[in-house]
Amino acid sequence: MTAPLEARLQRLMRTYPATYRRAHGADMLTTMLADATPGQRWPRFGDAANLVFHGLRLRLTKRSRGEAFDAGWADACAVLGPLIALVLLALRLPVVLRMPPEAFRPPFNAETVAGISMLSAGLEVVGWAAVAVAALAGLRRTAALFAWAALLAEVVPLVRLYDVSPVPVVHGLWRPALALVAAVALSAAGSRGAAAVLGRRRLGTVLVTLTVIDVIAVILGPGSVTQRTDEGWTYLKFFPSELIISSGPSGYWIESPSPTAMGLTLLGLAVALLALIVAVVTVPGPIRRRLLVAVAPVITVILTINLTLPGWAASNDHMGHPIALVPVQWAALAGLPLLTFALGLRWVRRRDEVLRLAALGATVEQPVR
């Protein structure tokens, strides 16, 4: 049972920011209890006032807010930035490589849906390639700057297309969400680069698997985006409302002329993705947990769209005119990912603390044995 003095000290320490309490609270409490006289039930008035003063002072300074960003987050951000840039590049590259050459000759028609899509796809490829190269070369600030520009290239076309075709735009929101994570991560990354954190072998695996995925996508996707016909083709939809795979005219990025070719595509993709997942999940636990928490909001965006908006998408298909999302739907799309991130942060902190104390306990017990 917690003694009255300890409980009262803990209550006083609530004036400190939670991040500070997590880092120093247990040690402070040990010191204050060691300083107490036998039978003492109340904190000394001067000590109590001193605690409240310093706690409130810390709450009003920026330093306490920065404590949540530890070395683990710095390393995770160093990995996330180039990794997301490479993934976004790998997803967009096949689309651009399959475009007809005339699509790249100016003037670009930015007034039509196809024109906007082509222009944005081209800009995104250039942007994310620049981000990946800069990040892997250790130019963190430059990479961050490129990432914010690439994010803009992701968002602007979606804003322009939303009034005309809201369903594909909303289904594609995971891309700017992922791009935002990359831009924030690169802006906050630590001094260690992705190669130092991941190791050269893991980074090599990531690069090779993404290249394999793209080669498969380009070779087995002979049709062009603009000249595509729906009949006689099997489509792999990326994030349609029905989830992963189906036949249909929207939301795909890989297409294949026969079921056999599609089977081979899927097999190659599965092997490459497995290697990619193994490379990422075998990173040290603290970094792995932070990577998961950082991408969790993007997964939440995808799940929210696929689980809560099929009715809205169906209405758009059947009504013959675009139906925009209502404010509460936008609120869910923005709020649920933020909530997921906040819960993830909490989970990471608690997990780190439990593991740290467990390791300390093991260290203390060792000499006794």
Added chain:
Amino acid sequence: MPLKESAFLILSALAAGPTHGYGIMKDAEEQSAGAVRLRPGTLYAVLAELVEAGLIEIDSEEIVQSRLRRYYKLTAPGARQLADEADRRRAAANTAGLRLRRSGLLTNGGAA
């Protein structure tokens, strides 16, 4: 830049070897002959500043009777800063003592 009294006492306490918060608190009280009592809020605020300045660092942590106890130690820059500060204070004290004796205000001498 001169060290605050509390920072000087903490660095001086750690010059004897790594110790924990309560050890620093008691040592500072002894060094100042009871004149300075570091309250917990002040102690940990100054410890955080000294860690941030690279003058001290966390040495180790242990669990004693189910409670976490963290040990701090002086770093090389911290030791240099403490030595400089001690010289500065010694020089200031000598000057003060000398002036007091010369002026005749302190008839029975003094520490300096």
